[in-house]
Amino acid sequence: MLQENGISTAEALAMSPHSVVSEVDGLGGKTAKKLIWNARNALGMTEFTIAEEIDENIEYITTGSSELNRILGGGIATGKLTEIFGPFKSGKTNLAHTIAVTIQLPEKKGGLNATVAYIDSENTFAKEKIKRIAKRFGLDPKKVLSKIHHARIYSSDHQQQMIAKAETLCKTRGVRLIVVDSLMALLRNEYVGIGMLARRQNVLNNMIHALSRTAETYNCAVLLTNQVATKMVGMFSADDAIGGNIVAHGCHFRMMFKTKGFSSNNSLKRRAIIVDAPDLPPEECEFFITSAGIADSDQVEMPKSREMNFQIETLYEESNVNQEEEDESNIETEELDDRDLTSVKGIGKGTAENLINYGISSISQLIESNPEDVASKISGVSLKKVQEWQENARAILQT
Numbered sequence: 571m572l573q574e575n576g577i578s579t580a581e582a583l584a585m586s587p588h589s590v591v592s593e594v595d596g597l598g599g600k601t602a603k604k605l606i607w608n609a610r611n612a613l614g615m616t617e618f619t620i621a622e623e624i625d626e627n628i629e630y631i632t633t634g635s636s637e638l639n640r641i642l643g644g645g646i647a648t649g650k651l652t653e654i655f656g657p658f659k660s661g662k663t664n665l666a667h668t669i670a671v672t673i674q675l676p677e678k679k680g681g682l683n684a685t686v687a688y689i690d691s692e693n694t695f696a697k698e699k700i701k702r703i704a705k706r707f708g709l710d711p712k713k714v715l716s717k718i719h720h721a722r723i724y725s726s727d728h729q730q731q732m733i734a735k736a737e738t739l740c741k742t743r744g745v746r747l748i749v750v751d752s753l754m755a756l757l758r759n760e761y762v763g764i765g766m767l768a769r770r771q772n773v774l775n776n777m778i779h780a781l782s783r784t785a786e787t788y789n790c791a792v793l794l795t796n797q798v799a800t801k802m803v804g805m806f807s808a809d810d811a812i813g814g815n816i817v818a819h820g821c822h823f824r825m826m827f828k829t830k831g832f833s834s835n836n837s838l839k840r841r842a843i844i845v846d847a848p849d850l851p852p853e854e855c856e857f858f859i860t861s862a863g864i865a866d867s868d869q870v871e872m873p874k875s876r877e878m879n880f881q882i883e884t885l886y887e888e889s890n891v892n893q894e895e896e897d898e899s900n901i902e903t904e905e906l907d908d909r910d911l912t913s914v915k916g917i918g919k920g921t922a923e924n925l926i927n928y929g930i931s932s933i934s935q936l937i938e939s940n941p942e943d944v945a946s947k948i949s950g951v952s953l954k955k956v957q958e959w960q961e962n963a964r965a966i967l968q969t
């Protein structure tokens with residue numbers, strides 16, 4: 571019964587508020603109190619500790635960028651909640667993918683030699699991306715994937731359930747990182763309007779509480795990604811994370827990613843700013859998104875060791891064509907821009923409209939787009955489908 575209500579370990583019971591446990595069907599106030607106190611006793615939580623003996627063993631997971639690690643005081647910290655918020659395409663999911671791999675590295679290389687629970691509410695988890703990041707860090711992609719526990723989430727209630735399940739994985743499967751990408755996406759859609767705000771914040775509060783408890787109990791890192799809303803402050807507009815004070819106060823580290831100042835279509839450079847962290851200065855830095863995750867530059871080095879028996883693909887941002895060829899193809903693609911997307915085999919009017927809404931309005935843009943990205947952003951479209959369109963678009967280019 572307790573498990574069904576998200577209280578699946580003695581630790582969870584010991585740290586749950588009385589008001590929550592007593593509400594579990596049929597338990598009642600007295601029994602709830604007894605259960606909680608027994609759990610606290612069993613875990614040695616009923617004595618004060620001498621401050622000198624407090625276990626504050628913070629460890630850090632490398633983000634893939636030494637600059638980001640620097641402003642975060644070493645990387646993504648264990649035992650705490652870290653919130654990354656920023657606009658569309660700012661690199662939040664890329665960071666989530668990168669640390670899902672780097673946590674598996676040995677400690678001396680910036681990892682924790684541990685496994686991951688990945689809660690995916692936007693359907694943007696990409697195995698191919700994980701494989702590329704694994705190769706970059708010299709890890710076997712198959713093994714890396716086997717250590718990521720992935721859950722695709724469909725409702726906020728489902729999200730709550732899987733957050734509780736993640737706590738169990740910390741206990742049973744050595745999970746030391748929980749990713750929630752993104753925290754608010756489903757809540758935002760389910761609880762619309764001011765009348766629903768109190769209920770939404772209540773659900774959110776429960777999630778943040780459960781995650782904090784898990785982070786603390788298992789010295790586990792928690793990464794939450796969040797979207798932004800533009801707020802007007804007098805004459806100025808500013809981007810702020812959604813979720814209000816509950817998220818802001820519940821997260822120990824808050825970092826903002828920005829695309830502003832860089833064209834997110836042409837450049838993979840991003841800016842990160844520490845917005846709130848009790849023991850860190852308000853610093854900022856630049857980093858890059860690459861096909862193999864977050865990095866310090868747009869070119870990441872892939873290890874060339876022969877023992878690594880897997881193929882290393884060309885990076886997304888690397889160009890194989892020389893300047894002359896590139897100029898030529900530019901002329902061709904410019905001419906093609908006049909043609910409608912519907913001239914590509916397999917693309918009808920509705921799909922063309924969806925693509926235009928996503929920001930792809932010409933054949934050349936379709937060819938240059940990242941198929942994983944397009945497939946993840948347009949509902950009902952598979953990666954294979956997008957790759958087919960790209961092939962058909964290239965065929966037009968050759969005729």
Ligand SMILES: Nc1ncnc2c1ncn2[C@@H]1O[C@H](COP(=O)(O)OP(=O)(O)OP(=O)(O)O)[C@@H](O)[C@H]1O
Pocket residue numbers: 656657658659660661662663664665692694797834835838859860861862886887940942943
């Ligand atoms: N293979 C790749 N190589 C280089 N850059 C890539 C690759 N795949 C995606 N990108 C870039 O990453 C950016 C998207 O980043 P990401 O998905 O991390 O953003 P996000 O902040 O999670 O956005 P959202 O709010 O939409 O979830 C895009 O600008 C895209 O061009």
Ligand SMILES: [Mg+2]
Pocket residue numbers: 662663664692694751
């Ligand atoms: Mg994302």
